[in-house]
Amino acid sequence: xxxxxKYIVKNEFQAYLPQRSDFEIVREVILPxxxxxxxxxTEYVSVDPYMRSFATxxxxxxxxxxxxxxxxxxxxxxxxxxxxxxxxHSGWRDYVVLDGQPDEIFNIVPxxxxxxxxxxxxxxxxxxxxxxxxxLGLLEICAPRTGEVVCITSAAGAVGSLVGQIAKLKGCxxxxxxxxxxxxxxxxxxxxxxxxxxxxxxxxxxxxxxxVVKGIDCYFDNVGGDLASAIMECMNEQGRVAVCGAIxxxxxxxxxxxxxxxxxxxxxxAFSFTQWEWPKQCEALNNLKEWVKKGTIKAKETIANGxxxxxxxxxxxxxxxxxxxxxVKI
Amino acid sequence: xxxxxKYIVKNEFQAYLPQRSDFEIVREVILPxxxxxxxxxTEYVSVDPYMRSFATxxxxxxxxxxxxxxxxxxxxxxxxxxxxxxxxHSGWRDYVVLDGQPDEIFNIVPxxxxxxxxxxxxxxxxxxxxxxxxxLGLLEICAPRTGEVVCITSAAGAVGSLVGQIAKLKGCxxxxxxxxxxxxxxxxxxxxxxxxxxxxxxxxxxxxxxxVVKGIDCYFDNVGGDLASAIMECMNEQGRVAVCGAIxxxxxxxxxxxxxxxxxxxxxxAFSFTQWEWPKQCEALNNLKEWVKKGTIKAKETIANGxxxxxxxxxxxxxxxxxxxxxVKI
Numbered sequence: 199x200x201x202x203x204k205y206i207v208k209n210e211f212q213a214y215l216p217q218r219s220d221f222e223i224v225r226e227v228i229l230p231x232x233x234x235x236x237x238x239x240t241e242y243v244s245v246d247p248y249m250r251s252f253a254t255x256x257x258x259x260x261x262x263x264x265x266x267x268x269x270x271x272x273x274x275x276x277x278x279x280x281x282x283x284x285x286x287h288s289g290w291r292d293y294v295v296l297d298g299q300p301d302e303i304f305n306i307v308p309x310x311x312x313x314x315x316x317x318x319x320x321x322x323x324x325x326x327x328x329x330x331x332x333x334l335g336l337l338e339i340c341a342p343r344t345g346e347v348v349c350i351t352s353a354a355g356a357v358g359s360l361v362g363q364i365a366k367l368k369g370c371x372x373x374x375x376x377x378x379x380x381x382x383x384x385x386x387x388x389x390x391x392x393x394x395x396x397x398x399x400x401x402x403x404x405x406x407x408x409x410v411v412k413g414i415d416c417y418f419d420n421v422g423g424d425l426a427s428a429i430m431e432c433m434n435e436q437g438r439v440a441v442c443g444a445i446x447x448x449x450x451x452x453x454x455x456x457x458x459x460x461x462x463x464x465x466x467x468a469f470s471f472t473q474w475e476w477p478k479q480c481e482a483l484n485n486l487k488e489w490v491k492k493g494t495i496k497a498k499e500t501i502a503n504g505x506x507x508x509x510x511x512x513x514x515x516x517x518x519x520x521x522x523x524x525x526v527k528i
Numbered sequence: 529x530x531x532x533x534k535y536i537v538k539n540e541f542q543a544y545l546p547q548r549s550d551f552e553i554v555r556e557v558i559l560p561x562x563x564x565x566x567x568x569x570t571e572y573v574s575v576d577p578y579m580r581s582f583a584t585x586x587x588x589x590x591x592x593x594x595x596x597x598x599x600x601x602x603x604x605x606x607x608x609x610x611x612x613x614x615x616x617h618s619g620w621r622d623y624v625v626l627d628g629q630p631d632e633i634f635n636i637v638p639x640x641x642x643x644x645x646x647x648x649x650x651x652x653x654x655x656x657x658x659x660x661x662x663x664l665g666l667l668e669i670c671a672p673r674t675g676e677v678v679c680i681t682s683a684a685g686a687v688g689s690l691v692g693q694i695a696k697l698k699g700c701x702x703x704x705x706x707x708x709x710x711x712x713x714x715x716x717x718x719x720x721x722x723x724x725x726x727x728x729x730x731x732x733x734x735x736x737x738x739x740v741v742k743g744i745d746c747y748f749d750n751v752g753g754d755l756a757s758a759i760m761e762c763m764n765e766q767g768r769v770a771v772c773g774a775i776x777x778x779x780x781x782x783x784x785x786x787x788x789x790x791x792x793x794x795x796x797x798a799f800s801f802t803q804w805e806w807p808k809q810c811e812a813l814n815n816l817k818e819w820v821k822k823g824t825i826k827a828k829e830t831i832a833n834g835x836x837x838x839x840x841x842x843x844x845x846x847x848x849x850x851x852x853x854x855x856v857k858i
């Protein structure tokens with residue numbers, strides 16, 4: 199009887215990098231397909247950073263998940279005829295029996311890739327989920343405008359390398375961070391990034407950025423951690439950060455959502471009372487007045503006496519010596 | 529002839545704290561008021577952190593600006609009759625002749641405070657611009673919901689002390705950071721903050737926050753710098769940060785907008801390709817395909833060969849050894 203091979207993760211990954219011994223290849227008998235089923239022979243299997251990060255939330259043993267593309271070699275499902283190609287999130291395996299139901303992790307129904315005469319491997323790369331992630335993450339979340347500065351980390355990766363090229367197409371100034379001088383060269387010479395830096399040898403990321411641009415308008419973050427923090431400190435007003443991943447934190451053994459050094463989604467907004475019209479300000483004042491009159495809110499004051507006291511009162515306030523509103527009675 | 533006194537800033541502030549000698553009191557003759565003018569005798573003058581931060585953008589000498597409230601003692605303007613109170617942004621001075629025109633910094637027309645029988649000093653505090661700032665900054669920018677966690681820095685200040693109390697009124701869990709144990713006591717005992725901490729003696733702000741709450745939903749930032757960064761790292765998903773001030777940076781001698789350690793307004797948004805519907809994903813794939821076909825975009829791949837290579841390829845990708853999409857041909 200024909201058998202398939204698949205990888206299971208049998209030991210929890212102990213550090214950022216898994217060990218070869220954390221994986222085990224298991225053989226399974228391929229049962230004859232039933233009505234509605236079809237058998238796919240895998241051609242390409244994807245390896246991606248999310249395989250490391252999602253691992254933290256799973257209990258061993260589990261089948262290693264992942265996208266793959268393969269050819270239907272036997273079918274009792276008219277939607278997936280023999281010899282057609284199928285992309286599915288079926289994991290690391292050389293054969294898979296599917297029935298057209300969505301997978302458990304991404305809820306994606308196996309589908310026929312529309313890649314025409316291009317290499318089939320692209321169906322799980324630039325023309326698959328990494329491509330969609332790059333395209334929509336950049337254009338929908340960051341929404342860069344012509345002339346804006348777009349910064350990308352893991353810039354030579356599957357997603358980052360596309361983000362940079364799309365940003366360039368859109369007329370942006372493109373800056374990439376990557377982890378080796380060789381990849382810096384690829385970014386600049388091969389992919390046309392305006393600037394590329396090896397973050398491992400950069401001593402001051404903020405200085406580096408400020409030496410080439412005034413600030414960052416869009417940051418496509420794949421790394422999290424200190425590098426992301428440094429880049430975020432260089433954001434321009436009204437900047438947009440698309441948080442795609444946080445690979446620098448994937449070795450940490452806390453739950454996935456706790457690991458991001460920056461929050462997953464947060465709106466940071468500077469404001470001044472002057473941005474609201476006077477009627478809105480009056481509404482605020484009226485509510486405050488009612489609260490103060492009722493004693494619901496205490497209006498603390500630190501009042502100094504005399505015109506001459508103004509500078510010292512100002513300095514005392516700046517030193518944190520007053521409580522509530524600092525003012526001077528004239 | 530009657531004279532008024534006003535402060536001018538004659539030396540640029542050299543550090544965070546101004547020197548007494550940076551200020552000079554100047555006397556000016558009060559000319560008889562003309563039609564449309566009125567003379568105000570100052571009762572209270574405000575001192576606020578923005579007086580330090582705006583200073584960086586001004587050239588000495590300049591009249592010290594600021595809100596004040598006073599009584600009209602002579603008037604040739606029917607909108608501002610004798611004996612009425614007027615709030616204006618007229619600076620540090622004991623008398624001022626006004627004509628009802630808006631000031632240069634905030635563009636605010638002098639106005640009669642609506643404080644009924646409450647102390648007139650509140651007109652430049654809880655029932656003035658600091659009150660409006662606290663109320664609208666919290667309720668419009670942070671928009672906290674009942675049960676959410678609101679964190680405030682400079683929590684015992686004019687604005688912060690109100691923000692915390694309003695947040696408590698709205699049913700939030702309120703955490704304040706301030707600069708002395710005395711003020712911590714005021715926040716907890718007098719103003720009803722659920723938690724208050726002295727940031728000067730906190731060794732690990734993130735640990736402290738995580739010991740009392742799961743995360744922060746709303747952060748009302750008055751300080752910027754390291755304390756703000758640490759708090760922002762504790763934000764919950766969909767958190768909102770209202771950046772009101774950045775007092776920790778006001779000593780730095782760069783232009784005001786460059787000084788904020790965090791950007792003034794930025795949207796940080798995590799995403800996954802799964803958040804978009806399939807038609808939107810297809811649109812992405814179609815555009816990518818056209819670009820790849822035309823060669824506008826290069827789809828870099830690092831392809832290993834053989835089922836057995838999967839774990840090593842995965843690890844190599846995590847180590848940054850691949851360029852573009854990493855995959856394995858089966």
